[in-house]
Every structure is written in C-alpha cells, then in structure tokens.
Amino acid sequence: MTKTLFLNARLIDPENDSIAPGAVLVADGKIVEIMTEQDRLGPTEDADVIDCGGAFLAPGIIDIGVKVGEPGERHKESYKSAGLAAAAGGVTTIVTRPDTSPAIDTPEVLSFILERAEDDCPVNVLPMAALTKGREGREMTEFGFLMDAGAVGFTDCDSVVTDTKVLTRAMTYARSLGALVMGHPQEPLLSKGAAVTSGKFATLRGLPAVSPMAERMGLDRDIALVEMTGVRYHADQITTARALPALERAKKNGFDVTAGTSMHHLTLNELDVADYRTFFKVKPPLRSEEDRQAIIEAIRSGLIDIIGSFHTPQDEESKRLPYEEAASGAVGLETMLPVLLRLYHSGELELPTLFRALSLNPAKRLGLAGGRLSVGAPADLVLFDADKPLVLDRFKLRSKSKNTPFDGARLQGKVLGTWVGGARVFEA
Template sequence: MSTGSLLLTNALLTDPAARTQMHGALLIKDGVIADLGPGLTKDKVGSDVEILDCGGEVLAPGLVDMRAVTGEPGAEHRETLATASQAAAAGGVTTVVCTPETHPPIDDPAIVDFVLRRARDTSIVHIHAMAALTKGLAGQEMTEIGLLGEAGALAFTDGAHSVMNARVLRRTLTYARDFDALVVHHTQDADLAGDGVMNEGEFASRLGLPGIPAEAEAMLLERDMRLVAMTGARYHAATVTCRASLDVLRRAKADGLTVTASTSINHVTLNENDIGAFRTFCKVSPPLRHEDDRIALVQAVKDGLVDAIVSDHNPQDVETKRQPFAECADGAIGLETMLSAGLRLVHDGSLDLLTLLRALSTRPAEILRLPGGTLTKGAPADLVVFDPDTPFVLDAAKLKSRCKNSPFDGARLQGQVSRTIVAGRLVYQI
C-alpha cells in the first residue's frame, strides 16, 4: 500500500452510491479518500502531495466483480491470480471474487488460505475467494461453512454447478444462516438442460443445435426461493438471464426474502444471434438468450430488481474452445471488457452512467459487505478513471488475460480505462 498522498484533479467525480456527479478533485492519503469536492485544489493541500490531472475524465469507485474463474490452483495454463489481477486492473476492476472451480476445489480451509496468501503475494488488485457449497462441487455433502468462513471465504457457491438435491441445499442454507453466510447459487436444472448447448428456440433449431429452455433456470430459482423462505438464509442468484426468472425474483423480493441477484455482462449486451456462424466464444452458461430477454434484463438492472452485473470471467484455452460448438467448453473472459461493454448500454440510452456503475461497484460491495463502491471520505481509495467516449476496436491478442476467448473480439467499443488505483496506489495506466 502507498503511504504517500495523491491529488486527482480536473475529474468528473461520479459516485453511484450517492447518485451524484460533479467536477472537482479527490485527495488520497494512506490508501483512503481524505477529501473531495469542487473546491479542493492543489493550493489547499501540502506541497508533498503528488498531483495527477485526470483531463476531465470520469473518476468513479473501482468495479467489484462478484464472479470470476481464475484457474489457480491447478489450471494455471488458463489463468493465474496474477494475470487475472492484471486483466482486472486494465478493466477498472479493483476487487475480484473468484469462484471455487479450481483443482482441487476450494472446499477446505487450507485451500482458502493458499488462495488468499497467493493473491497477497502476486495480485495488484484485491482478490477474495468464495468457497464451495458442497465437497468436490459434487452437490452431495455440504462443506464446513463455519471453518471456511473463519479461513476467509467471502461467500459460498458451487460455481457453475447447481445443487440439484433439494434436501442438501436446504441443509446448506440452514447451516449458512446460522453463520450469516451468503449462498451464491447457479440456477440451471441439469436434468432439464440435458445436452443443450444454447438457448432453446427458433434460432437453435435453425443451427441444428440442442437447446436449453428458459424454464430450466426459472424452475430451479423458484425451488430455491421456497427453500430460502423455509430457512431464512441470505441468498444470491448468480446469473439470472430470462424474463421468467425475473418474475420469480420479483415475487421473492416482494415477499421480503433476503434475496439478491446478478446477471452477466454478456447477457445484457449480447443475445443468441451473436452466436452467428457457431462462434464458440459466445458459448456461455447459462446460454445467451433471446433479445426480448436481454431487454428485460437491462430494464431489471435499471429498476434495481437485478442488483449487480458480473463479468462471469471464465478463461478457456484453444484446445477447449477451438472445437465444434456443441463440443467446446462454456465460458468467456470478461474482466478487462466489462466496463467498456457495459457502456454500450449508456451510449444507446438503455441505462444512465450512475445506474451502470451502481450495478458494477456499489451493489456488489454492499451484497458482499465489502468497503468501497462509493466516493466518500474514509472510503478505500479503490478508483477507476476512464473516458466513456473513447472509441476502439477490441483486439483480443492485446488483452492481459492468459486466454483470449472474448465474445467481443473485433467488436467496436466505446469507453476506455486510463487509470486504476487500488488502496491509493496506481496499478494501471495507459
């Protein structure tokens, strides 16, 4: 951590927590925000303060990504904590929460400790770990949630694996409630999804590919809501993607359940048509849905029904992606492109900038009970500076992630990160 002082001047201070924007400056001391506002100038701070001119760009809280696969330990050829952190910094993400889909899975306190120590040694952003809900991610026997929490696990999930046994999930939710632990669940009925590889519908039929119905998601989410009502646990739906799920979520929140939800950046900016001529980089889980579902998701983010947007970063190497669509692995990288892709929604008028940033930083921080997501005195100096209007064409080869399976490869994007600051230290700069 930097113990020096830094004054960021000539910035558009954008605080999604307070829903305010103003031109001014921000002072960082000892890794936290010491002061900010339009009246703050270099003449009002000490001579030992370093000055950084933001050139009128947006200065906002760093993004908090609730869902990313990092690969380490066991799959370092896909991604390491170091390379994931470099990709995150380049995308304005200052906090990454990694899933337990490693080898071995993060289902033991010793593995939680390893990941956190490794992150402290190699990462340039904050990295937290979610631990497994069930041993081996097998969905049969719950893990020691209490011990894993003591070791530093931030939340509990089986990643892209759904717990199909309702009795196991009920017991897990009950146990998690007693520790006030957050359960993050992937809602896709494995039996109903079967061998499907994309959204079920006319487009899947035209491509000759087996589909996954939206009901596979909505039905499992409905079951989970009933279990949450029984247990009173804190529950987060990992990736909602369809209108039917939004109806379930709306009823659950209306009933006062302690339920939150996120969707992925892929599902609010892409649809099933982006698969085109079998583009494997667009094969994700849950699958990309119909355009009507995408529009409904964006509206749900705007209304606050869907609380957060995640990158769902899942690096896959050439051997697993350069295959026929039906046989390739699910997953797309997203840490470095989450903000730029999300700004598409701002430029087309679907969302305003404050609402987008609230879903990318403020609400994830609140759900995970992490500091950050706001520009207030005393808050951590985890910040991103970006120009929302800078146009560029994405060249996946230049991305910092170890794998290059971006669904936005070759896409025209608008909005580029120029600086990322973590705990008062500049970790990325163009």
C-alpha cells in the same frame, strides 16, 4: 503520509446517483476529502497531483464470479495474469469462484490460493468456497472453518445441487453463521447438455437447447428454500424475462435475496452465435433480444442488483471444437467496462446506474467499505475516458486465455488508470 489529489475529474457517485465535476483527495489508502467545483481547494503542496483532464473518476469495480485457474488450470489463468487484466479493466476487487481443480472446499486449499493472490495479484482478492465437497452435491463443506480462513460466501457454481435435502441443510447451516450462499438458477436435468436457448434459431442450427423456463424453475426452488431457511442468498445470473417476476416477489416478501447478471447477457443475444461461433458459447446460453431488453430494464429499476464479468478463461483447444462440444465461458475482466459502456452510449443505462451495479451493490452484498465515492471509503478508484474509440484485439489482452466474443469489436471507452488502496496498479 502519502497524499494524492485527483483534479479536474467528473465524479461518478452511485450512492447519490450523480455525476459532478470535482476533485478527490486520497491519503493513507482512503478517501479523505471530496470537493465539488464550488468548493474552495485548500493547500496541495504535499500531495501528488493527478490532472484527470475531465475524465470520469468512479469507485473501482467489484467483480463477483471470477474464475482463476489456480489450482489445477494455471495454464488458462494465474493470479498474476488475472490481476493484471483486472487492473487494466478498472476492476479493483475480484471475488473468485471455487470451480477449480481441485475445488476450493477445504481451508488448506483456500489458504493456498490466498497466498498465491497475496504474492502475485495487484488487486484485492476475495474467495468464495464450495458449498459441497468436491462440488458434488452430496456433503456440505465446513462453512465455519472456511469462513475463518477467508471465504466470503459459498457456491457450487454451475454444478447445481440436485438433492434438495442436502441444499436445505447447507442453507440452514449457512443461516446460523450468517454466510452468503450463491446459487446458479437452473433446473439441472432440463439444462443438461444444452448449448443454446430453445427457439427458432436453435432449431435451424440443430443445436441442443434449453427452455428459459429452466432458469425460472431453478430460481423458484431456491427462493422456496430461502423462505424455509432464512439464508442470505444471491442468484449469480438472471438472464431471462420469465425469471424476473419470481425475483420481484421474493424481494417484496422481504427475503434476503439479491441477483446478478453477466456483461454478455446485457450486450449480446442468441443470434450472435451465428454460424456456430464458439467464443459466444457461455453458460447460461445467450438469450433472445426480448430477454436482453428485460434484463437491462431490471438493472435500470434495481430489480437485478449486480453485473459481473463471469470471467471464465478457456484455452484455444477447448474452444476450437464443434459448437456442441466446445467449452462454455468467456474472459471479461479487461473488457467489461468498455463493453458495458455500449449501454451508456445507446442511452439505455446512465453511468451512476452502471456503477451502482458494478461497485456499490457488490460492496453492500459482501459487507465491504468500498464501492462508493465517500469520505472514509477505500481509495479503490478507476479513471476512464468514456468516449475513447478502440477496436478490441484479443491477442493484446493480459489474460492468458483469449476467449472473448468481442474480438474485433468497435468499442468506446478506455481505462486510463486504476488505484487500489491509493496505490496505482494500472496506467494506460
């Protein structure tokens, strides 16, 4: 049995909301012992020793909402390139979206992508399947068969189901199977064709805009259907202050509701679009600074449960267009941790709070054993230096697509190593 001992680390424990110096012993792919500075270290002759040099050791990131281009858009991202980017970013599990071409809406397509992931991807892959066939909002998919094939949840991503009766039936069916439904809270007609958030900036730039109320309206509808059906529901991205009271009421009423947000909406605002910079075009669009601050506070209080990269690779041709016509989305697997460490260095979020949203809460929502530093948990770990300065060069990213809004940004934080099941998948 191979053993690895991580010595001289600062252990981030999101479960107990603590950081403490200590050591972690890993064997057979699991954490078998955690020792604090006061504990006496036993014999280590049979273990491979890794001196962490005082760096932070944390549970590996579980990233919900990752777009991989297989099938149909392999030129944008493959499971191999996505896996390499994830490992370099401290992400040990990617939960993939079904907005592929064709959509992941049958057990056959799901089996295909799982085989591709098994062959090529160095990190864990958990796929979500489409809620409706072709993500067209007309006929729900075969949830039972897809769950048997490995689907961990169901979503039509940003193709919001407009037929409430179809969505109600899908939620009722999902409830009977205990399946998780992930929604994209937007009123689809209001948000159709929008490129930015409405306000003075949008007016000055002459860009089609959407009111933040569209997010609240979409969330209100979804929560009403959750109350009706009792389904397990996760809102993929809450990005506006106006949506937070509805989310808070749903949780206080005891509904099985969780919510996420994206790295971009926590660290950027609408003014970053500046002179039509299309790498800053994401979906939902970037919000006001007041919204950004409200979302940070919601993460701090636990109202918003999960942070994701919403990794969406786009090729150069689809981004180098007029802002209104350019494709939405940005890559984030490799950049998420150093970007979010901005919030740590500014004093807005503590590291245990950050990893609660990056690791622990995603694991809880999906019923996984990972996401925690505890005996018996999988040895999915990330070692990082939170203070290491770097200037991000998008051409050095491991993703096939290079569409990051952080190109040239000065960041602090470098991943030193990533382990999946005790096996090292990345070394700086």
